[in-house]
Amino acid sequence: MITGLDYGTSNCALSARQQNATGDTRIALVPLENGKHFLPSTLYALERELIVESVAQNIQNKDAQQDFITSRRNQLTQANRVRVTHDIAASEQALFFGKEAFSHYLEQPDEGYFVKSPKSFLGSSGFRPQFIEFFEDIVTAMMQNIKHKAEMHLGASLTHTVIGRPVNFQGIHSEKSNTQALSILTTAAKRAGYQEVEFLYEPIAAGFAFEEQLTQDKTVLVIDIGGGTSDCAMVRMGPSYRDKIDRSEDFLSHTGERVGGNDLDIQLAGKNFMPLFGMESELKNGLPMPTQIFWDAVTTNDVSAQTTFNSLPTEMSLEQMLRDTKEPKLLNRLLLLRDNKQNFQLVRDAEQCKIALSDTLVNQVDLNYIEKGLYCDVSREAYTKAIQPPLSKMIKLMTQAVNEAGETPEVVFVTGGSAQSPIIRDAIRKSLGNVEILDGDHFGSVAAGLGVWAERIFA
Structure with missing residues (x-):
């Protein structure tokens, strides 16, 4: 069966020819999660090593499966050790997608492995081959899940697909990054079970849908x-x-x-939320608080920023900043956010605030999970300034x-x-x-x- 696959940064969607209530057939979106046509681009694993295990188990072609097992032998051995160490039964579900992934992350943000919008990382430079392989496994696991759900609904095997692609995946070294990103997507789609894979620019794809109604x-x-x-x-x-x-x-x-939209969320979180965590406070010597750590915290679509934010040097810098700040209460909120790995939740709140400000002039954001009674009022005017x-x-x-x-x-x-x-x-x-x-x-x-x-x- 032929499909169109939008492996999106925020949501994934898939279309195929389907029969409607009157018996006619047309291209339509396929339900992917609880009857909804859009699946949030999120993955949660009980342990990150179990992602590769899931991919291996769900490759349907036996030759391709064996090739994958051979190429990931060390990672699969480590996955077995993780199951034993953490007492995770072979029958226990280890991976979750979409809203279910969000739910597991929000319940226990400091446990498991959570990733949102992995498409944002595709084409990034400076990664070791092992890291590229890990991205392949994340994307493959998500595509396997989407394809399986669609096949269950359609009652047919999906064999051919056109996947949407942006004009440029990254802003620098665009040709090299585009080549890397398309290679990852192609590999993932083939391991998910597609026989033929092509790509089309996303704005042109959107235009084709619009063209159908032009007279x-x-x-x-x-x-x-x-x-x-x-x-x-x-x-x-x-x-x-x-x-x-x-x-x-x-x-x-x-x-x-x-x-894109993620950058709007990050700007809102940085300029409107981070002052509550000490970003605009002063040091005891009268100098302003350094801001880069605060921006690293909310730049959740950048692997380098997240690696830096979670690193030992950042921990040491925060300890020094805590000694030097005039307002330790504010900075302690950032330390709590970091320790509990709640920065993804904070940026998600920024996204929800952005959506709310489409219909209202002021939105109150509840940050009670950081500190009881903590909230932030964001006006449309302040949002407009933040996203310039x-x-x-x-x-x-x-x-x-x-x-x-x-x-x-x-x-x-x-x-x-x-x-x-x-x-x-x-x-x-x-x-x-x-x-x-x-x-x-x-x-x-x-x-x-x-x-x-x-x-x-x-x-």
Whole structure:
């Protein structure tokens, strides 16, 4: 069976041709978690070593399974030791995904292994081969889970897929990082059981879903603001174009950068939450508190930042800062956050606050898990100021796509969860002028478009 797979930074979704209530068939999203079509991009393992064990057990092709076992022999031996040491029975579930992963993390954040938005790490430079292999295993485990859930719902084996990809996975060394990221995704998809794997730019995929409803030809600026990246494409679309297999002449320009909804959450957490943890306090000598540790704490989409935050040198720096600060109560909150590994929870609260501020002017964030009675009021105005650095990058990508195309868009199509924010919508209007802005399914357009394209190239 042919599918489109959106392995997203915030959520994963999968589309396939399905029969509706009237007996007609169409490309539609497949339920992945409790009847919902979107699965949060999260994984929780009782112990991190058990991820590789799960991957090995769920590779269906025997030759591929044996090759994997051979390549991960040492890690699998270590996984066996972990089960014995921690008294984890072979029949006990060791991996959890989506909201279930979040639930396990929130219950015991200082235990187990939790990862959110692993797509953000793809293409990062400076990692040892063993670390790249670990990323492969994380992505494979997630794809195996998605594919299994979809096959159970559809009652058919999934064999071919088109996976969405951003224009650039990382902002530096883009070609090298893109090659690395696509290699990881391809390896993971093949180990999950797909026979054929292709890729398509995410803004173009979102555009294909939008094109299905166009009754007239238009030059469209597609803006996809995802969790980890923002991508734009200028595309000629409409009835005259949509049945073509070769669309290269219709794609006028595309731009993309590693800046997305996660960066908005991080800016909100840093500038609005971190002062409660001592970031804007003073040292006894009158100098301002160093800020890098605070930003490392909330930069949860950067492996290097998280490694640094959890390192021994950071622990020693915090102990010295605690001796030097005028307000030890504030800094003790940061130490508690670090010891309990609650920084992912803090950034998740920032994400929920961001969503709430789409409908309200002020949102109160409950931080009771840090300290009883602790909360933070965030206004839409304060949020707007906090997100200016990443928002400016997003607007630059839009104007760059228009300039490179050499044409003015007749309509703007926006998708991606963060695109719902009135702050972002206002910024788009101010930048592009009086152009009609239309919305798609903010979470499902990419997956639906990938399914449309998958059928065109595989059917």
